[in-house]
Amino acid sequence: MHRLFQVWWLGVVLAVLPLCDTCWRPIQVAMTKGSCGVCGDNIQVSFTVRNKLQVPYFESRHTVSDLPQRELIHFLERAAESNSQFSFTVDYHQGMGYFITRMNGLAASAPKKTFWKMISSSSGEMLPLGVSQYIPKNKESITFDFTSWAAPAPTLANTSAH
Numbered sequence: 001m002h003r004l005f006q007v008w009w010l011g012v013v014l015a016v017l018p019l020c021d022t023c024w025r026p027i028q029v030a031m032t033k034g035s036c037g038v039c040g041d042n043i044q045v046s047f048t049v050r051n052k053l054q055v056p057y058f059e060s061r062h063t064v065s066d067l068p069q070r071e072l073i074h075f076l077e078r079a080a081e082s083n084s085q086f087s088f089t090v091d092y093h094q095g096m097g098y099f100i101t102r103m104n105g106l107a108a109s110a111p112k113k114t115f116w117k118m119i120s121s122s123s124g125e126m127l128p129l130g131v132s133q134y135i136p137k138n139k140e141s142i143t144f145d146f147t148s149w150a151a152p153a154p155t156l157a158n159t160s161a162h
């Protein structure tokens with residue numbers, strides 16, 4: 001009886017909290033802060049954006065540091081936010097996510113059979129997944145190469161991902 005009397009204030013707090021919206025807010029923030037899906041330790045990823053297919057040719061390099069390891073699209077977003085020289089656009093495809101349609105102002109074109117091919121410079125292989133699903137490794141360097149699938153080599157038929 002004596003101990004119950006000592007914690008009477010706890011009963012008052014529990015009774016008031018559900019009625020008080022602003023009382024809950026700090027608790028909700030604490031619960032959601034830092035949640036970012038599949039997130040690992042902070043990593044560094046570099047991009048090379050290369051067009052050797054049509055004039056004006058260009059090539060540029062961009063590095064994103066200290067971002068939690070997660071899908072490639074987040075690194076592209078960070079690069080675009082922090083560097084006005086870097087830009088991209090995407091189309092959304094249900095099930096596979098985003099397809100890169102334009103980089104640094106140069107648009108891919110289905111009628112001209114051009115696309116932005118993504119290659120891991122570390123392995124030299126085409127990425128097996130798109131930007132919404134591929135998770136880069138620390139210090140990985142990814143090349144976005146403006147490519148024609150009409151060119152004799154490589155063609156869609158003889159590339160490993162297709």
Ligand code: B12
Pocket residue numbers: 092093096097098099100101110114115116117118119126127128129130131133149156161162
């Ligand atoms: C043809 C094809 C392409 C063509 C599409 C252009 C065209 N107009 O034909 C080109 C060469 C551009 C291409 C590129 C890529 N592709 Co592709 N492609 C295919 C393939 C062989 C057939 C798709 C198709 O025509 N379907 C029939 C039509 C009627 O359906 P659709 O929904 O309209 O098809 C569209 C989408 O598939 C889209 N598309 C094609 N590839 C990709 C990749 C991604 C990530 C997305 C979001 C959309 C997309 O383009 C098609 C035409 O508009 C499929 C394999 C398969 N059998 O499905 C792989 C496939 C879809 N591609 C794949 C990949 C990995 C890529 C690349 C990421 C490769 C790379 N490392 O660069 C790039 C995309 C890069 C970017 N810019 O974002 C993977 C996707 C796996 C995944 N879950 O992400 C697949 C499944 C091949 C595989 N590995 O098994 N591709």
